[in-house]
Amino acid sequence: MVGITSYGAYIPRYRIDRGVVYKAMGWLNPGTFMAGEKAVANFDEDSITMAVAAGIDCLQGMDRGKMDALYFATTTSPYKERQSAEIIATAFNLRADIRTADFTGSIKSGTTSLLSALDALKAGSAKNAMVCTADCRIGKPGSAQEEIFGDGAAALTVGEGNVIAGFVDSCSVSYDFVDHWRADGQTFDRQWEDRFIRDVGYAKFIMEAISGLAKKCKLDVKDIAKVAYPCLYEGDHKSIGKKLGLNPEQIQDHMVSNVGYTGTASPLMMLVAALEDAKPGDNIVVASFGNGSDALLFKVTDEIEKVKGKRRGIKKHLAMRRELKNYEKFISFRNVLPVEKGIRGEIMGATAISELWRSRRQILALCGSRCKACGTPQFPSQKICVNPDCKTMDQMEDYPFSDKRGTLFTYTADLLAFSLNPPAIYGFVDFNGGGRYWFDITDADQEAVKVDMPVEMSFRKKYVDEEKGVHGYFWKAVPVLE
Amino acid sequence: MAEGIKDKVAIIGMGCTRFGERWDAGSEDLMVEAFKETIEDAGIDRKEIQAAWFGSCFDSVNVGLSAAPLSLALKLPFLPVTRVENFCATGSEALRGAAYAVASGAYDICLALGCEKLKDTGYGGLPDMATMMGVKNRLIMPGLTAPGGFAMMATRYFAKYGIDPQEGKKILAKISIKSHKNGAKNPKAHLRREVTEEQVLKAPMIAWPLGLFDCCGVSDGAAAAIVCRADMAKNFRPDPVYIKALQIAISSGEEMMYTKWDGTYVETAVHAAARAYKEAGIKNPREEISMMEVHDCFSITELVTYEDLQISPRGKAGDDVRDGFYDLDGKIPCQPDGGLKCFGHPIGATGLRMMYEMYKQLQGKAGERQIKDPRIGLTHNMGGFPAMNLISISIAGLK
Numbered sequence: 088m089v090g091i092t093s094y095g096a097y098i099p100r101y102r103i104d105r106g107v108v109y110k111a112m113g114w115l116n117p118g119t120f121m122a123g124e125k126a127v128a129n130f131d132e133d134s135i136t137m138a139v140a141a142g143i144d145c146l147q148g149m150d151r152g153k154m155d156a157l158y159f160a161t162t163t164s165p166y167k168e169r170q171s172a173e174i175i176a177t178a179f180n181l182r183a184d185i186r187t188a189d190f191t192g193s194i195k196s197g198t199t200s201l202l203s204a205l206d207a208l209k210a211g212s213a214k215n216a217m218v219c220t221a222d223c224r225i226g227k228p229g230s231a232q233e234e235i236f237g238d239g240a241a242a243l244t245v246g247e248g249n250v251i252a253g254f255v256d257s258c259s260v261s262y263d264f265v266d267h268w269r270a271d272g273q274t275f276d277r278q279w280e281d282r283f284i285r286d287v288g289y290a291k292f293i294m295e296a297i298s299g300l301a302k303k304c305k306l307d308v309k310d311i312a313k314v315a316y317p318c319l320y321e322g323d324h325k326s327i328g329k330k331l332g333l334n335p336e337q338i339q340d341h342m343v344s345n346v347g348y349t350g351t352a353s354p355l356m357m358l359v360a361a362l363e364d365a366k367p368g369d370n371i372v373v374a375s376f377g378n379g380s381d382a383l384l385f386k387v388t389d390e391i392e393k394v395k396g397k398r399r400g401i402k403k404h405l406a407m408r409r410e411l412k413n414y415e416k417f418i419s420f421r422n423v424l425p426v427e428k429g430i431r432g433e434i435m436g437a438t439a440i441s442e443l444w445r446s447r448r449q450i451l452a453l454c455g456s457r458c459k460a461c462g463t464p465q466f467p468s469q470k471i472c473v474n475p476d477c478k479t480m481d482q483m484e485d486y487p488f489s490d491k492r493g494t495l496f497t498y499t500a501d502l503l504a505f506s507l508n509p510p511a512i513y514g515f516v517d518f519n520g521g522g523r524y525w526f527d528i529t530d531a532d533q534e535a536v537k538v539d540m541p542v543e544m545s546f547r548k549k550y551v552d553e554e555k556g557v558h559g560y561f562w563k564a565v566p567v568l569e
Numbered sequence: 570m571a572e573g574i575k576d577k578v579a580i581i582g583m584g585c586t587r588f589g590e591r592w593d594a595g596s597e598d599l600m601v602e603a604f605k606e607t608i609e610d611a612g613i614d615r616k617e618i619q620a621a622w623f624g625s626c627f628d629s630v631n632v633g634l635s636a637a638p639l640s641l642a643l644k645l646p647f648l649p650v651t652r653v654e655n656f657c658a659t660g661s662e663a664l665r666g667a668a669y670a671v672a673s674g675a676y677d678i679c680l681a682l683g684c685e686k687l688k689d690t691g692y693g694g695l696p697d698m699a700t701m702m703g704v705k706n707r708l709i710m711p712g713l714t715a716p717g718g719f720a721m722m723a724t725r726y727f728a729k730y731g732i733d734p735q736e737g738k739k740i741l742a743k744i745s746i747k748s749h750k751n752g753a754k755n756p757k758a759h760l761r762r763e764v765t766e767e768q769v770l771k772a773p774m775i776a777w778p779l780g781l782f783d784c785c786g787v788s789d790g791a792a793a794a795i796v797c798r799a800d801m802a803k804n805f806r807p808d809p810v811y812i813k814a815l816q817i818a819i820s821s822g823e824e825m826m827y828t829k830w831d832g833t834y835v836e837t838a839v840h841a842a843a844r845a846y847k848e849a850g851i852k853n854p855r856e857e858i859s860m861m862e863v864h865d866c867f868s869i870t871e872l873v874t875y876e877d878l879q880i881s882p883r884g885k886a887g888d889d890v891r892d893g894f895y896d897l898d899g900k901i902p903c904q905p906d907g908g909l910k911c912f913g914h915p916i917g918a919t920g921l922r923m924m925y926e927m928y929k930q931l932q933g934k935a936g937e938r939q940i941k942d943p944r945i946g947l948t949h950n951m952g953g954f955p956a957m958n959l960i961s962i963s964i965a966g967l968k
Contacts, residue, residue: 430692436700436707443708450708465826467709473826497728497832499720501776503694504712510777513711514721515832515956523828525956527711533777538728549708561709 089208090250090385092215093394095145096359097137097240098346098404100530101127101411105234111414115229125237125347127411128223130420130507131529131547134161135171135560137240137352138219139178139546143489144399145217145242146179154181154244155213160190160200160220160351165558167271174560175219178546180452180487186213194222194317195377197241197351202381204245205254215246222350225421227275235319237347241355251394252362252371252385258299261379264288274423281320289319293327293374296382300372304384308332312369312387315339315357317376318348345405351377358385360401365391407568409532419507432505435550438557448485453544453562455522457486464488464522486522489562492543493518500533516542516564529563541567573848574672576968579802579809580794582611585925588790588913589759596625596632596686596791597642603682603791603918604643611795612805615643618795619676621650624663624683625917627696628654631686639682656952657866658817659683660792660920661961665815667796677798684791685915694787695916716784716867717776718954723869724778725832730884734778740887741868742769745782745910747896748865752907754937759786759913783868788913792921794928808932813945813964814848816841825956833884835870837960838877838949845962846879851945855880858901859943860930862923864951864960865908874949875903878962897938905930905938923948924963931967 102124109120128137138159157179159172172187190196190203197220204216221240226233245254266288267278278284293316301308308314308331318324318341328338339357342349349356358373365371365387374382399407411417418424446467448454455466460479463472464486472479498514505511512528514536528536529547542564549561584606586599594602608615623639625631632638636650653662660683667679690696695715699707727737746766752758764782772781802809818841824830842854851857858880865871875886880901881894889895895903906912906926909919927946929935950961 430690431694431697434697434699436704438708439704442704446705446708463827467705469822469826473822475821475823475827475829496828497721497725499717499724499776499779500774501714501717501720502773503714503716503775506712511712511717513713513717514724517828521828523826524709525711525713525825538724550712559708 088250088253089205089245089247090253091243091362092246092249092251093145093149093244094359094362094400095141095143095242095398096356096400096404097140097144098126098401099128099132099137099238100407100409101129102408103127103411103414103417107412107414108234112229112233116231119229119231119234121234123344126239127417127420128238129530131549131563132223133165133548134163134221134223135165135174136546136548137223137238138175138221138242141221141240141242142175142179142217142219145244147397149244151179151181153215154185154217156186156204156207156216157181158188158190158200158204158216158218160196160218161222162191162194162351163223164189164191174451177447177451180448180454193377194350195375195379195381197353197355198373198375198381198383201243201355202257202383208245208247215244217242217244220352220355222352224276224350225274225423228418228423232276235343235348237349239346239349239352239356241352241359243355249390250388251391252365252387255384255386256300256304257381257383258296258303259379259381260292260295260299262292264292264378285320285323289376290323290327292380293376294330296374296380297331297372300382300384306370306384310370311337311372312365313337313339313361314372315354315361316374317341317353318343319376356401362387362391363395363400363402367391426507428505435552435554437555438552438559450561452487453489454485454487456483458482459484464518464520466522466524488518488522489544491518491520492541492567495536495538495540495542495564496523497538498528498536500536512536514564527563528565530565535566543567574668574815575813575848575850576811577672577799578668578796578812579799580812580924580928580965581797581802581805581809582607582613582795583793583925583928584610585757585792585922586790587757588786588788588915588922590688591789592688594789596638596684599686599789599791600639600642600682600684603684603793607793607795613678613795617678618645618648618680619678620667620670621645621648621680621682622663622666623650623652624654624659625652625685626654626656626659627685627687627916632684655959657864657914657916658920658950658952658959658961659917660922661948661950661963662920664794664921664924664963665817665961667794668812668815671796671798677801679796680793681796681921682791682793683917683919683921685917686789687787687915688789714776716779719867719869720776720779722832722873722955726869726873727778729831729833738770738778739766740890741783741872742766743890744865744868744871745769748904748908748910751897751905751938752911755907755912758907758911759788760907760911779867779869785866785909786911786913788915790913790915790918790922792918792925794921794924808967810928810931810965811968813966814845815963816845816848817959817961818844819959820953820957832955834873834877835951835955835958835960837958838874838951841960841962842878845964849964851964854878855901857945858947859945860902860905860927860940861947861949862906862908862926863903863949865904865910866914866951870951871903878947878949897940902940905935905940920948920950920961923950924965927965931965
């Protein structure tokens with residue numbers, strides 16, 4: 088049996104109350120009002136970094152060396168050309184002889200990437216595969232999308248052994264249904280009238296896929312523990328459930344009120360949330376929406392108990408929240424509001440792509456070296472051991488730091504350095520097990536940062552060279568939150 | 570067996586421009602201004618100079634690469650000229666190059682000149698380092714500034730010795746107040762205004778815990794020296810100043826990547842100072858050093874330097890600061906000319922500016938800042954960050 092072997096999720100720490108957004112922009116379209124709050128990626132996060140965070144959550148205790156494929160689904164890739172999945176695979180330090188692909192162009196591609204991974208297993212071309220999905224969609228100021236869109240990510244591994252939720256079957260429908268679109272070069276979605284989207288698309292495709300799946304599997308909807316499908320309109324989300332004959336407790340929380348509509352990531356984030364509460368024997372259906380719908384049925388196994396509670400997943404990330412009270416800061420993070428960086432902030436060294444290539448494992452995977460003679464871990468990788476009592480030459484082996492926690496040796500909060508989220512906090516991390524280096528510190532309030540506090544590493548966007556179109560990624564230190 | 574250069578080389582002329590925001594002067598103007606004072610002070614004909622060392626650091630906003638800018642500005646007659654750069658210790662490197670050339674017997678008379686034009690960037694502080702640390706570092710180093718790099722040493726110092734940051738800031742404030750007091754007496758200093766403790770403590774934060782007055786001036790300026798064989802120095806003037814030691818030490822990566830260094834001092838300074846004291850024959854620096862100019866790019870740097878130079882005991886420099894030990898009328902006056910804090914810090918010139926003050930003090934020509942009967946002066950010039958740096962220590966005295 089093929090199926091899900093592990094799950095993980097990520098929700099960025101910042102949440103903005105929709106009232107803050109409405110207070111700033113509601114004057115333009117009073118009808119955009121929505122209740123609740125939404126998750127907002129920090130200035131140094133994007134779909135790739137969130138996918139890496141969800142993936143790291145998912146890979147806890149898993150053998151990364153066994154992954155044969157990595158698929159990434161998003162509609163918000165930073166690059167049009169340069170595969171995001173490959174950046175993510177390198178960040179996880181996966182093998183090079185694997186299959187990678189980006190699934191994009193539609194917010195249903197999260198489920199499509201999962202189906203493709205399962206198909207690869209069934210075809211025997213992979214024994215273990217990983218699917219990451221994330222979205223960080225930008226709503227135009229004053230639009231309904233600005234209110235509903237939220238940022239987040241989910242990750243799943245699928246395989247043949249130790250399956251926590253076996254894959255039963257799926258049913259897909261595909262239509263060139265243009266509810267919204269975004270052409271090359273455009274920052275914001277355009278969308279057609281809500282009544283059209285709702286009545287012709289949203290109210291029908293999900294039903295069609297789920298009903299088709301139930302029929303195919305001869306499954307009575309009463310035997311489904313949880314059904315997860317995205318929420319574009321709260322009222323219609325409820326009526327889809329009703330029409331399918333589901334009780335409210337069978338419907339997975341769509342998280343629009345506390346995370347927002349996370350696009351491509353939404354169905355798989357809900358699936359992760361469903362798995363967090365699942366019991367062996369549960370049937371779980373997940374469906375997507377966007378140019379049609381994919382519906383997938385999973386049957387939870389006894390193995391679920393080995394993973395449950397051991398991931399940050401949805402629940403713990405929901406609890407790790409920090410309110411963003413400033414609308415202008417929110418839109419500055421997404422570069423919607425151009426801000427004064429000052430001449431210092433504009434200075435940008437060219438990215439040597441050849442350096443990025445030869446040091447890719449150090450930069451993207453935070454992989455340093457360990458001296459075989461004295462055992463000292465060191466970052467970045469050294470040829471001659473840095474231990475003053477050793478200094479052995481050319482006896483190094485790879486040593487990953489990304490999964491090591493450490494303590495903050497010292498730090499500062501710098502107001503001279505340009506940061507979109509000032510002050511720029513940075514400091515030295517002494518890694519548990521050895522090794523020291525200096526890093527930017529993110530997702531931290533200055534008052535909470537203390538010498539010797541525990542920190543962990545987080546994959547982040549380090550810089551964007553807008554002129555040359557380069558997105559630079561590296562690792563930053565963040566306070567350990569649990 | 571190498572024996573060092575103690576008393577083999579003498580300084581017979583020095584010059585230094587006014588440091589500051591010299592909007593009206595380009596680097597050529599600054600170089601000529603320092604050079605003119607230097608040869609007039611030495612009383613030599615410029616034709617007697619046989620070789621020159623030119624120090625400048627931030628080439629991209631300064632004079633450009635190579636030694637040509639110096640040779641062109643001074644119209645040196647096809648002399649051997651070398652450009653040196655070693656971060657903020659560049660000026661000391663120029664002096665070291667010239668002094669070693671004389672000590673080796675290659676030349677009799679050499680020029681060392683350092684110049685920096687920092688106020689052509691369009692923003693405050695030192696030029697941003699994003700493009701200057703190499704293609705790999707720019708991909709992995711945090712987005713740091715100079716004050717932030719040093720602030721981390723203050724954070725660690727306060728944590729290790731259990732000093733409440735507000736109390737720590739008061740100790741640091743005393744260091745800046747002292748330098749402002751000295752700088753106010755110096756007509757060539759960039760910042761010539763005394764400050765109160767309240768002003769220092771209430772100043773805007775730059776990089777926690779360092780505020781504006783914990784940071785040195787960022788200035789334009791140039792400084793120069795003429796060095797010659799010690800045995801010929803008195804042919805030029807009755808009071809030449811003899812070089813007793815020139816030592817530098819550079820980080821090995823240990824502070825940055827190995828977990829032994831405790832972050833409350835500068836490792837290289839300990840090594841450079843030990844070597845310099847040995848070269849100069851100094852056994853007890855607290856008793857034998859008459860005065861010093863140290864690299865007070867930030868107040869915390871000056872505090873830990875007192876300890877690194879083995880003058881204040883570890884963790885106790887604050888006591889000496891409170892006792893006025895380093896004041897102009899104290900046991901070892903530090904920063905008599907105002908230091909980087911107030912004289913200013915045009916990178917390439919700074920090491921030579923430090924020596925300029927020691928030279929003038931030793932000759933009794935320091936005006937209202939004059940220290941009584943100094944015999945041995947020390948300069949401590951630092952480049953880089955506490956975790957990765959170089960320290961240059963020079964010791965000079967009258968024979």
